[in-house]
Amino acid sequence: MKKCLLIVDVQKGFINNSTKKIPQKIEKIQNEYETVFITKFFNKENSFFRNLLEWNKFSINSEDFELAFTPSPKAIIISKSIYTCVNKNFLKKIDSLNIKAIDIVGIDTDICVTKCAVDLFEAGIVPRVLSNFCASHAGEEAHKFALKTLARYIGSKQIV
Numbered sequence: 001m002k003k004c005l006l007i008v009d010v011q012k013g014f015i016n017n018s019t020k021k022i023p024q025k026i027e028k029i030q031n032e033y034e035t036v037f038i039t040k041f042f043n044k045e046n047s048f049f050r051n052l053l054e055w056n057k058f059s060i061n062s063e064d065f066e067l068a069f070t071p072s073p074k075a076i077i078i079s080k081s082i083y084t085c086v087n088k089n090f091l092k093k094i095d096s097l098n099i100k101a102i103d104i105v106g107i108d109t110d111i112c113v114t115k116c117a118v119d120l121f122e123a124g125i126v127p128r129v130l131s132n133f134c135a136s137h138a139g140e141e142a143h144k145f146a147l148k149t150l151a152r153y154i155g156s157k158q159i160v
Contacts, residue, residue, distance in 0.1 A: 004099045005033040006085070007075075008106030008113050009041045013057050013064025018143070019107050019135040023069035026105055026133055035097055036075040039085045040065060041112065047081065083112050086119035094125060101126035103160075105133035110146035114153070121154045128158050 007030065010023050030036050042065055043049050043058040050056055058064045060079070071077065076093075078085045094102070102120055104127055106113050113134050117127040129150055136142040151159050 003033045004035040004094075004097070004102045005030060005037070006102050006104045006106075006116060007036065007038045007071075008085075008104060008116055009039055009108070010068050010106050011040060011058070011064060012066045012068045013062070014107040014137045015068050016137050018139050019137050022105075022107060022133065022135050027069040029105070029133065030072045030075065033103070035099065036072050037085070037090075037102075038067070038071050038075045038077045039106075039112070039116075040067065040077060040079045042079055042081055044081045083115040084119045086116055086123060091123055091125075099125070101128060103128045103130055105130050107134070108136040108138065108142070108146075109134040109150075110136045110138060110142040114146050114150055117150055117158075118153050121158075126158065127154050128160055129154075130160050 007026055010026055015023065041058055042060040102125055104113055104117050113129060117129055120127040131147055134143065136146065147159055
C-alpha cells in the first residue's frame with residue numbers, strides 16, 4: 001500500500017504561537033511519503049466565512065494564503081474555499097493511485113483537519129491523524145479537544 005500524506009492548510013495566516021512549530025516539522029516528514037497532497041485555504045468574496053463569520057483573511061493574493069513551509073517538489077497542491085478537500089475529484093485521484101489510507105497533518109486540528117479526516121472516513125479511506133504534527137491557531141485546548149472528538153469520529157487507533 002502506498003504511503004500518502006495530506007498536509008492541511010499550513011499557511012502563513014494560520015501561524016501563531018500555538019502553531020509555529022508545525023511548518024518545520026511537516027517540512028521534514030513530507031519526504032517520507034510517496035504521495036503528498038497539500039491544501040491551501042482561500043476565502044472567496046461573499047463567502048459565508050466573510051458574511052456569517054465576519055472573517056476576511058485569506059484572499060487568494062494575500063500573504064495569509066501562502067504556504068508557511070517549502071513543499072516537496074512532488075506535492076500536489078489543492079486550493080480550496082471550504083473546510084475540506086475531500087470531494088469527487090480528490091477521491092477519484094486517490095482511487096487512481098490505489099490509496100487506501102492517508103496520514104493527515106496540519107492546521108487547524110479542530111476545524112479543517114477534523115473535517116478532512118471525517119470525510120475520508122465516510123468515503124472509505126482510512127484517515128490517520130498524526131497528532132504531533134497538528135495544531136490549532138485557537139490554542140492547545142482547541143487542539144486537544146479536537147483530538148478527543150476525532151477519536152470518537154474515526155476511532156482512537158487512528159489518532160497517532
